[in-house]
Amino acid sequence: MKIILFGSGQGGQMAAEWLPSDCELLAFADNNPEKWGTSSSWNEVPVINPAQIPALAPDMVWITVLNQDAARSIEAQLPKLGYTGPVGTLDPFRQVMDLRLAHLRLLAREIRRRKLPGAVAELGVYRGIFAAEINRLFPDRTFYLFDTFTGFPLNDVNAERDLTSRTRASAGDFGDTSMEQVRGRLPHPEQAVFCQGYFPDTLPADLPPLAFVSLDPDLHEPTLAGLRAFWPKLVPGGVILIHDYNSAQFEGAGKAVRTFCREQNLMVLPLADLHGSAVLLKQS
Template structure:
């Protein structure tokens, strides 16, 4: 399946807004980064590690295919490219794995860069203790997964699965751990705060923290946690144009890359 056909598989043909007015969501063309299309030969010659067709198929290989979220897929690709280009030290983390859509892609990137990927989740849905007072109605959400199923999908090479409630499971991470990419997709206020408090000081200079669901207006706890945490930090958040309005922070660089 070509990269274009993979993208077409994602896109939904929603009904028009009216009979006379085309639906702008359908009519607007989605742009694929040139480095992965007409300039792909140059990209490979320069040492690029993303395999766009195969990696897009990995991302699409899920129950909901991320509802066509190519913006999210390409953001992961471009950030992975940048940490490789700038030789940012450290491993990769995903906190909030569910069925492994993004984990499968991050695992491929980590293996090509000879890094370890840590995947943190209960693999049993939201734990009750993580539900803030305004989130009690979400009890039982995302239970349709398991550690065994995600292992089967992602593979175990260069990947460490950390099952259980965070931050208690932080004891299973390296004491001297340093991270180049941390992808936080835990949806709720309490675990989002816990993840930021743990991983922010352990980010390598120039490393990226991606915080999913910040601007979707579906997960108020995620937005609240991010706003509170970065209120007094040197870095600011940058929005990405994906389905759930991920924001990204790049940890301040202490020295120039050479």
């Protein structure tokens, strides 16, 4: 099958990894004219003007933009461009599949099977949606939750701008939450230890050994600080699940992981979820 992915950003880059080997990716189509004529970071496949789609005669166009309103308007745009063949969207996958959650469940199962000791933690909690799953999967473990609960700190955003001019992060993003909102979502709130404020300043001096950490602060500075703080606390066999490692939107997170892996001579295991998560496993 010959396919065109409409959307060359994060969704398109990860969806390209999902294609079977007998599927030929002809191009990424994108409505951003600045990208036309460039090579995508995915195997140098070209980014084209969507008006070129009918001439390439794909067997299918797969709309891989993550924004659902944008996906709807692309569905309406395709027939106007003269393309009337099969069209796919990410909707069926998003409705019944959450690969990051699947990885969390499988990792938790291994940690329980091996009876690894240790508490669990998340840096970057926001409204606690992922935190609630961690708490559900580790009901008998102390759960440390690190966040400002007022959104991205200004100094981390400024550091991100120094690192990459393409960042769209702003101070206060993800600030529409509260500790109480998160506590109300947790199935076992009695296990929660909230560490509210700027990380790493909020790191408890008596942080116990950890079996599992979810690292999801999006930006370079807290990602690197989190890795440096949590890795030494990880028990043998313990894992750090890192969101945004292969993110086109938050490049700083991947940079921080690569720096840390160089420092510690570690190999990262990239995952195939839409947001490009990755795992660091502490061997005995």
